[in-house]
Amino acid sequence: MGSVSSPAAGAPENAATAASARAGGCPVDHSRLDPTGRPVSADAAAFDPFGPAYLEDPAGALRWAREKEPVFYSPELGYWVVTRYEDVKAVFRDNVTFSPSIALEKITPFSDEANAVLKAHGYAMNRTLVNEDEPAHMLRRRALQEPFTPEQLAHHEELVRRLVREHVDRFIDAGKVDLVSEMLFEVPLTVALHFLGVPEEDMATLRRYSVAHTVNTWGRPSPEEQVAVAEAVGKFWQYSGEVLEKMRRDPSGPGWMPYGIRKQPQMPDVITDSYLHSMMMAGIVAAHETTALATTNALRLLLENRGQWEEICADPSLIPAAVEECLRFSGPIVAWRRIATADTEIGGVPIPKGAKLLIVQASANHDERQFDDPDALDIRRDTAGGHLSFGYGSHQCLGKHLARMEMQIMLQEFTTRLPHMRLVPDQEFTYLPNTSFRGPEHLWVQWDPEQNPERTDPSILDRRLEVDLRGSTRRGVPRTVTVRRIDREADGIVRITLADPDGRLLPKWSPGSHVDLLFDEYSRQYSLCGDPDDRSCYQIAVRKETDGRGGSRYVHERLAVGDVLRLRGPRNHFRLDPDARRYVFVAGGIGITPIIAMADHARRTGRDYEIHYCGRSTDTMAFLDRLARDHGDRLTVYRSAEGTRLDVAALLAEPAEGVLVYACGPQRLLDALEEATRHWPEDALRVEHFTSDAGTLDPTKEHAFDVRLSESGVTVHVPADQTVLAALRSAGVDVPSDCEEGLCGTCEVPVAEGEVDHRDLVLTKAERARGDRMMTCCSRACGKALTLRI
Incomplete structure (x- = not known):
């Protein structure tokens, strides 16, 4: 498809307006007004979500906005653009004020001719899980979510491994290949169709239509291209309906759509015929395209950051964490859409009722208020699991675990069989022009087949690594550090200088950050107190606590220069507000x-x-x-x-x-x-805080309650003498934790319903008042039940 981008009707040329404004020194374009009547800034007027800067680097293209104008109106697009992490998360969190109903609306209105083509094919795409309001959305999500649980997805692991192995077998001796055309497009689509339950004989036809749907919904095709896109989308709609009817005749087979057909008689008002048809078409695109783009982005990133590629080749246990960091750094979904159902505000900016929002996850994932050194790839980043690439809240992507499985398995195969693979130099990366999905259309790699490890050690083909579908990578992967110096700082206080054993630079950090030191049986949090610009070392100060739990005594009595420790972080729950006077x-x-x-x-x-x-x-x-x-x-x-x-x-x-x-x-x-x-x-x-008694429970003063997990429908009973964290773990639900005293924030989970008895020392008053999150290691339910979004 072409990448022609024309100004909105009646609007002056953005580039000229912006240039004129800058030349005159005024940051405001007084010829443009937002829907509230305020002038639009020159930067906002110049914003082009179909231009090369945004397509190549959406987070970089919106750096100015995160710094100066985090919520702005784009007259070119007719949308309010939201760029900072907390604001994007707040919009996702409130799906009543910010309705998802326009998520699948065409961002570029089609011509009458193109609409006539769609009508001729009976195109009637309507509500799906991504664009449906409450209460209908949650009823359908709960009814259809079981096939997406980690337990059910485990049945697809062998298929994914087989497909990945077969595709690599085809080109392992070629020495050069475009991974997108030879594998990264094909494997996720085949997995998606199998997951949906599409019969084998229909797979080839449905493969041809997926790209057209993306351009139809999120692209800017020219009027001539719109007719061709409409023709493909219309055929896609018709054919998906025919496949669905074939499934109805025998819904006994595996797959999400047969599962929905079998559930329909039990819930006919919830799972309707039209809903299944829309989900059939949308599901193919959602399950295929996001995974294909995410894996392409991840491989490009890791091969460009050669040191980190070599780390995961040497230690494949780093792969799940690498996947999360790649999803943060360059996720497949750049932006999503919402519409305001009432007059409201975002980040202090008034938003009128009916305003359309482009919420840019790619920008949020590079917000330095949330992530230290966000433009650096760090596969050991402790906060990578907090990315918003799969959305947040009740509309978070149902297929996120399937995508993680595929990405991890593909990286396992490449790092095992082609660790010497490199990007072909000087290749040009191109992208399908659209607002919401991003990944290179081609990814050329090369290698010397004579160096393929399996030629000398065929046993590597028998290696099998576990996949992590439960998000335990949120904790980050510890790195190794050595003790460079121990200096007396005051009576009972020593300053410890830590460095990478191989002299590599440590990750950047911001004031207020802390690290977790892991030594022997101890894991302790210490604030960083050195120079954030000196990445050759970290400094912490430790006071000896004679009546403590043993960590400080270990540091003072046993730690020596040259000792090797493991360190997780840095993390920052005590961040300086840059806007304070x-x-x-x-x-x-x-x-x-x-x-x-x-x-x-x-x-x-x-x-x-x-x-x-x-x-x-x-x-x-x-x-x-x-x-x-x-x-x-x-x-x-x-x-x-x-x-x-x-x-x-x-x-x-x-x-x-x-x-x-x-x-x-x-x-x-x-x-x-x-x-x-x-x-x-x-x-x-x-x-x-550095002390807490939040982890201590007195069963004579506590009460038991139930915790329901909205994503799986499981209910876990929490006795009076047990924490929520312990109860979840006993039920096989993996929630990461560290201090287990309500100090570090690692065990945070989102709360959907119920009043929380907050006992942590992490959340602010405002965050507690919102009641949408809790620390499972210490906080409890005020009443008889809580519902968690996990």
Whole structure:
């Protein structure tokens, strides 16, 4: 299809408008107004979702928006564009205010001639799982979701492995191939058709139609192309109906569509004939195209980042984590669509009723407010599993586990049989012009067949690796670090310098980040306190806790220079808000570790701030010399042994607009700060905790309740003496965790229904009030039941 992009009717040329605005120095295009009557910025007027910049790098093309205008109106498209992680997630979360009903609407209206062609074929694509409102959506999703559970998908694993092996066999000795045409298009489509239950004799015909459906819905074909697309889509519709009728005559076979046909007599008002026809057509595209594009993107990324490709070749256990990071970095679904059902706002921007939204997951997945160093590929990234490539909330992609299975198996095959494979240099990557799906149309690779490992070791063909369909990769894969230095920082406090054993750079981190250190039986969280720009090492400070659980004693008494440790992270649940007007930093004792990194950042960026550091005496307070040197005029030190104490109430007596208080230290200090800021704006106080009793349960004070899992329909009973996390694990549900004290946020799960008794020290007041997430290691149900979106 062509990539011609014409301006909206009656609109001036975007590029000229933008250039004129920039030349005059005004960032606003006063000739354009959004639906609320406000002028449109020149950048927003110039945004072209069908242009080469967006097609090649959608996240990069919207970097300006994430930084300056995270929600903007595009007159070219007629949509409001949402670009930041939290805003995209909020839209996905609220499918009542932001209806999915336009998700399959043509983004480019067709000509009368093209519409006549569709009508002639009886095209009547209507509601499917992706564009249906409540309550109908959840009823149908629950009725049809069983074939998508990990347990049911396990039946397809052998088919996927066989298909992948057969296709690689065809070209293993060729030395050069276009992976898209030879494998990456074919295998996911065949798997999709088998999953749906399409008879073998109909597969070849249905393969021809899938690309036309994408262009029909999300592309911008020219008027001449629209007729050809409509013809293909119309035939696709007719033929899928014929295949469905064939299944109806004998619905006993395997597959999702026969499953739906068998369920129809039990729920005729929920699973209707027209609904099955629409799902038949949409399911082919959804199950095929996303996986094909995701795998193509992943292979390109890993081969371009050769060091990480070689890591997964050497250690295939990294493959599930690599898949999640590739989905974050370059997912197959760039953007999705919603429509506002009422006047509302997103990120503080007023959105009128009826406004159409383009919510750009690709941009959200590169939001530095959510992901440290988001434009770097890191297969050990601890937060990669939080990507939005499969959407979020009740409309999250049902087929995500099938896609993960296929991607993992294909990477297992390539890293085993073609570890020496490389991209053909200087090839040009092209993309099908559309707003929502992205992956190269061709991916040329080459290798020396004489170096194929199976020529000297045929036994490698017998290797079989497990696939991970339960999302346990959300925790990230630990990396190995060595102890470079151990320095005394104060009485009872040592500063540990950690580095990669091979001298490689460590991932970037932002102030407030922490890492998990794993040594012997211990796993402990420590804030990073060094220089974020120095990626040659990480620094943490550890205070010896004589009555602690043993981790700090291990560090002080047994850890030595040269020791090898495992490290997970960095993660950041204590992130500095870049939009604050001023910061008040408060630290007590070892709580100075995240605070000093925040203060360093504020000083480097020219932000207004002050530091209040409390301790017992000078000799017990870490980093005093460094603080005095770098922050002397901003620093106030309080030493209780000398009679100087922080008067928290006096410090925070007067709320100030745009001022945020960041604090870390002992619980009594944090409690005093919380009391002193009750009259401040909500969430003006941001804290990091280091102690918690949230994991302790007294069965005489607790009550039992049930937890229902919306994706599987399973109900798990949680006794009074057991955490939700423990109950889920006993039922075979794998939820990642780490501290298990409500401190780290690893065990977070989304909540669909029920009131949560929050006991964690991670969520903010506003997040708790929304009630849409909980920490399973400590929080419980207020009532008799909860429903989780897992």
